[in-house]
Amino acid sequence: MAGYKERLRRDLDRWIEAGLVPPGSRAAILESVPDARRPDAAVALVWVGAVLFGLALVAFIAANWEVIPRLVQFVLVLGLFAAAAAGAAWCSAKTRPNAANVLLALAALLFAAAIGLTGQIFDIAGDPRTALCASGVVAAALALAGRSSGAGVAALIFFGLGDFQAGAPFDWDSSPNVPWLLAASPLAAAVAIRWRSAPLAHAAAVGMAIASVWLAGKLHVKDAALLWFTLGCAALAIGGRWLRQRGLAFGAVFYGWFAWLAMAYFIVAGADHEEGLGLVHRLAWLVIAGALVAAGRHDRLGAITVLGVLALIGGVSALLSDLGFGLMTAAGVFLAASLLAAVTGLALRRRPA
Amino acid sequence: MPAAPIRILAVAALAIAALVGLAVWDGHARATGVEVMLRIERVDPRALLSGHYVAIDTTESLAAGQACPPGAAISDSPPPSRNSADSELWIALARRGDHASAVGASRDRAAAARFAPLLVRGRAYCRPPTAASEGDSQAWPGALTLRLGIDRFYASQAEATRIANLLPPTGPDATAEVSAIVSIGQDGKARLKGLLVQGRRIEPSLL
Numbered sequence: 376m377a378g379y380k381e382r383l384r385r386d387l388d389r390w391i392e393a394g395l396v397p398p399g400s401r402a403a404i405l406e407s408v409p410d411a412r413r414p415d416a417a418v419a420l421v422w423v424g425a426v427l428f429g430l431a432l433v434a435f436i437a438a439n440w441e442v443i444p445r446l447v448q449f450v451l452v453l454g455l456f457a458a459a460a461a462g463a464a465w466c467s468a469k470t471r472p473n474a475a476n477v478l479l480a481l482a483a484l485l486f487a488a489a490i491g492l493t494g495q496i497f498d499i500a501g502d503p504r505t506a507l508c509a510s511g512v513v514a515a516a517l518a519l520a521g522r523s524s525g526a527g528v529a530a531l532i533f534f535g536l537g538d539f540q541a542g543a544p545f546d547w548d549s550s551p552n553v554p555w556l557l558a559a560s561p562l563a564a565a566v567a568i569r570w571r572s573a574p575l576a577h578a579a580a581v582g583m584a585i586a587s588v589w590l591a592g593k594l595h596v597k598d599a600a601l602l603w604f605t606l607g608c609a610a611l612a613i614g615g616r617w618l619r620q621r622g623l624a625f626g627a628v629f630y631g632w633f634a635w636l637a638m639a640y641f642i643v644a645g646a647d648h649e650e651g652l653g654l655v656h657r658l659a660w661l662v663i664a665g666a667l668v669a670a671g672r673h674d675r676l677g678a679i680t681v682l683g684v685l686a687l688i689g690g691v692s693a694l695l696s697d698l699g700f701g702l703m704t705a706a707g708v709f710l711a712a713s714l715l716a717a718v719t720g721l722a723l724r725r726r727p728a
Numbered sequence: 729m730p731a732a733p734i735r736i737l738a739v740a741a742l743a744i745a746a747l748v749g750l751a752v753w754d755g756h757a758r759a760t761g762v763e764v765m766l767r768i769e770r771v772d773p774r775a776l777l778s779g780h781y782v783a784i785d786t787t788e789s790l791a792a793g794q795a796c797p798p799g800a801a802i803s804d805s806p807p808p809s810r811n812s813a814d815s816e817l818w819i820a821l822a823r824r825g826d827h828a829s830a831v832g833a834s835r836d837r838a839a840a841a842r843f844a845p846l847l848v849r850g851r852a853y854c855r856p857p858t859a860a861s862e863g864d865s866q867a868w869p870g871a872l873t874l875r876l877g878i879d880r881f882y883a884s885q886a887e888a889t890r891i892a893n894l895l896p897p898t899g900p901d902a903t904a905e906v907s908a909i910v911s912i913g914q915d916g917k918a919r920l921k922g923l924l925v926q927g928r929r930i931e932p933s934l935l
Contacts (some may be wrong), residue, residue: 445932447749453744461739464733479736486743493747495781495882498920498932499754502877512742520735 379624382410418473422525426478428483430461445496452492456485460517464509467521480525483514506538508555515559524572527563530580534559535585557586564629568618573625580632583611587636590684601644608637616674619686634667638686660690668719684719688712758767758919761911762846764821765924766829766874768908778806782881782923791866796854799833799840800872807853807873819852819874819917820844827907830874837916849916876918878910882932890925897921 384405390396396404432455443451463478463510487510494506495501511533516527534555560582567575591597591604612633618626641663646657664686691712695704730738739926767788796802799817817835820843821828832843833852840847857870909931922931 457740460736464736468733497751498882518738521732687872
């Protein structure tokens with residue numbers, strides 16, 4: 376998807392050609408709009424390199440388990456963590472936010488490794504869930520201390536891994552555990568909005584999706600009652616759209632994720648055609664799918680348009696299945712749906728930016 | 729609010745202090761707890777990214793005629809994994825010769841103490857022995873498995889393999905040559921101190 380500045384450049388050329396804007400203003404207008412920061416290959420490689428470096432250090436210590444005395448191992452593990460945190464503090468002091476961000480994420484990973492290795496060094500028995508959640512807490516503290524989206528994402532991953540240890544969190548009836556993501560992901564979403572961080576917004580949205588599934592299961596919400604979850608997710612999607620319309624590009628992250636989740640809840644809510652909402656659900660499905668296509672086209676957001684088209688195809692298929700049409704009718708409907716998908720795809724590719 | 733570098737260093741210092749504190753506190757509790765020997769079975773050497781360890785399973789055989797201790801979960805199926813969501817119990821241990829065995833379990837500490845004074849937190853699963861019958865002429869031993877949160881002993885790969893080779897076969901006639909040396913603290917938590925292999929204590933050294 377073209378960025379705002381690129382779209383503005385094309386619009387300006389058009390407006391200048393139409394005589395609406397003096398040609399001399401073109402450069403000044405473009406200079407007034409900051410370049411959108413997009414993760415390029417170099418930045419991606421730095422992130423991958425930082426993660427691999429952390430793993431290499433941990434593996435090095437583990438590989439030398441038998442020759443390095445345990446106390447030295449402990450000091451080494453803590454020293455690596457301290458070095459990463461000190462490096463991040465130094466970069467922060469020198470106003471190098473990107474380097475500080477990477478080093479804080481590295482420190483979060485190293486601390487998680489340090490917890491595991493400390494347990495091994497001193498033969499401390501512990502619950503893996505507790506260890507992962509402790510790693511998440513420290514990663515979250517580092518993220519807040521240094522405004523690091525990388526450490527924030529790491530924190531959510533640790534909380535999620537902790538929640539997904541055996542017996543938790545989807546063993547609703549026997550497990551007393553409440554997933555950490557239930558609290559951590561909405562907080563992360565709030566922080567993502569404050570920091571205007573798209574990576575953290577993605578992680579928070581995924582965490583909220585997982586937490587909402589847990590909540591629905593824990594409360595034994597099913598069938599038509601899931602429409603409340605649909606409405607909740609739709610409200611969050613609308614909130615994301617509102618943020619995006621106010622020029623906060625990362626709002627599209629929430630818009631996209633929660634629109635998909637709302638649609639999923641809506642479909643599951645009417646899955647039982649015989650006992651459930653019946654034909655009304657299917658017709659509403661088609662209307663919502665059409666609205667999503669329109670919204671996606673209007674907002675120039677491919678993820679929403681694709682959701683709308685897929686929902687449309689799914690809705691038609693479900694209706695067909697419910698009504699029990701013959702194979703020839705089914706073939707015709709599926710052909711029409713495939714043509715619709717192809718035409719929409721072509722339209723998206725040729726869409727003016 | 730302090731500047732970001734100060735905040736980062738403060739969080740890092742707190743995290744390091746917490747880990748050091750955990751190691752010191754756990755070491756103190758291990759040193760001051762009551763030491764018992766527990767029979768173990770099914771010892772496997774493993775090699776993971778994090779190092780080598782001996783996976784231990786505190787299971788003892790129950791010969792024909794031996795009953796499961798009261799309070800233990802009785803089932804013919806294998807005991808659940810260590811991450812089971814089953815509630816923890818207070819397990820009463822009594823010394824039988826060199827080793828300690830579970831003699832009863834209860835959710836209530838006072839009730840468990842009526843079986844024996846030495847109590848440990850954990851889960852107990854028992855498969856009772858079966859006597860010979862018309863359908864099956866062979867008697868099968870039972871098994872009492874304790875899940876005390878001590879399932880790994882970190883050792884060098886060579887040592888882990890050697891320990892595994894010393895493992896006695898499972899069954900009522902097997903003589904346990906490998907035992908877990910366990911410290912039971914005031915908090916009722918079991919902490920692994922080391923292994924007893926053919927009468928030799930193997931305990932990790934910090935230096």
